[in-house]
Amino acid sequence: xxxxxxxxxxxxxxxxxxxxxxxxxxxxxxxxxxxxxxxxxxxxxxxxxxxxxxxxxxxxxxxxxxxxxxxxxxxxxxxxxxxxxxxxxxxxxxxxxxxxxxxxxxxxxxxxxxxxxxxxxxxxxxxxxxxxxxxxxxxxxxxxxxxxxxxxxxxxxxxxxxxxxxxxxxxxxxxxxxxxxxxxxxxxxxxxxxxxxxxxxxxxxxxxxxxxxxxxxxxxxxxxxxxxxxxxxxxxxxxxxxxxxxxxxxxxxxxxxxxxxxxxxxxxxxxxxxxxxxx
Numbered sequence: 001x002x003x004x005x006x007x008x009x010x011x012x013x014x015x016x017x018x019x020x021x022x023x024x025x026x027x028x029x030x031x032x033x034x035x036x037x038x039x040x041x042x043x044x045x046x047x048x049x050x051x052x053x054x055x056x057x058x059x060x061x062x063x064x065x066x067x068x069x070x071x072x073x074x075x076x077x078x079x080x081x082x083x084x085x086x087x088x089x090x091x092x093x094x095x096x097x098x099x100x101x102x103x104x105x106x107x108x109x110x111x112x113x114x115x116x117x118x119x120x121x122x123x124x125x126x127x128x129x130x131x132x133x134x135x136x137x138x139x140x141x142x143x144x145x146x147x148x149x150x151x152x153x154x155x156x157x158x159x160x161x162x163x164x165x166x167x168x169x170x171x172x173x174x175x176x177x178x179x180x181x182x183x184x185x186x187x188x189x190x191x192x193x194x195x196x197x198x199x200x201x202x203x204x205x206x207x208x209x210x211x212x213x214x215x216x217x218x219x220x221x222x223x224x225x226x227x228x229x230x231x232x233x234x235x236x237x238x239x240x241x242x243x244x245x246x247x248x249x250x251x252x253x254x255x256x257x258x259x260x261x262x263x264x265x266x267x268x269x270x271x272x273x274x275x276x277x278x279x
Contacts, residue, residue: 065122065125065240065241065243065244066241067241067244067245067248068241068242068245071242071245072245072248072249074217075214075217075218075221075245075249076214076249076252077214077217078210078213079210079214079217080206080209080210080213081209081210081212081213082206082209083205083206083208083209084205084206085205086144086145086147086148086205088205089144089147089205089208089209089212090141090144092144092212093137093140093141093212094141096137096140096219097137097138097141099219099220099222099223100133100134100219100222102223103130103133103222103223103226104130106226106227107226108126108129108130108226109125109130109133109222109225109226109243110123110126110127110129110130111126111226112126112225112226112227112228112230113125113126113243116230116236116239118230118233118236119230119240122240122243125243125244125247126243128247129222129225129243129246129247129250132250132251132254133218133219133222133250135254135264136215136218136250136254137215137219139259139260139263139264139267140208140211140215140259140260140263142263142266142267143203143208143211143259143262143263144205146198146263146266147202147203147204147205147208148201148202148203149198149199149201150195150198150199152195156191156195156270159188159191159192159195160192160196162174163188163189163192163193163196164196168189171185171188171189171192172185175188187269190269191269191270194265194266194269198266203259203262207258207259208259211259214253214257218246218249218250221242221246222246225239225243225246
């Protein structure tokens with residue numbers, strides 16, 4: 001019994017010593033643990049990557065759903081929405097988010113494709129519409145909140161503070177000394193420099209209002225498609241064409257709307273991996 005007691009005391013002493021690692025080093029390294037990306041505002045999807053892919057060929061059938069050019073032009077029209085403050089901007093973006101949430105609580109547009117036998121082979125469109133609508137609305141919410149500057153917290157704020165206090169060379173050498181991967185360090189540097197530069201950006205709320213006004217039309221059609229009654233071949237073709245056209249216009253917005261492009265630039269530079277599953 002005396003021997004057992006001595007062994008127990010020795011084990012406690014070893015555990016208390018931190019396995020031979022200095023206390024300051026433990027704090028330093030643990031303070032830079034990078035979280036998963038659960039706090040970001042968009043879940044990325046691996047979708048169409050090239051211009052050729054944007055022809056919207058459906059994998060399950062090999063068929064190409066035609067785009068309605070007149071509808072695309074109507075959906076793409078610019079409109080005015082007077083906005084003057086961050087609160088007004090966020091209220092309008094949140095209204096779009098409410099519509100998005102209601103649709104997806106019903107199963108999303110994907111469900112509208114899946115429930116119709118002849119539309120089901122094209123349900124890839126529905127899946128992409130749900131995903132890209134997430135991206136659209138959450139991008140608008142992000143740019144409303146960060147129109148005048150990027151609001152950093154947690155890891156982002158600490159990264160910028162450390163980068164500014166150490167300078168670029170000192171920052172890089174610091175993490176090399178800690179044994180971090182050079183590729184990761186380069187991404188952190190890119191993010192820090194982007195965040196610092198973005199302190200001076202001023203995106204007029206009136207311009208964001210144009211993006212939100214256009215997105216209203218997109219969300220209206222998204223909502224209608226999710227509830228569409230497809231009863232014959234004529235209504236089926238209309239449903240499929242409108243879905244493909246809506247997806248085309250949403251995707252095009254990500255490369256033509258300056259406000260959405262700014263929001264997505266932040267998402268691309270934020271150096272964490274996405275979590276799996278829904279947001």
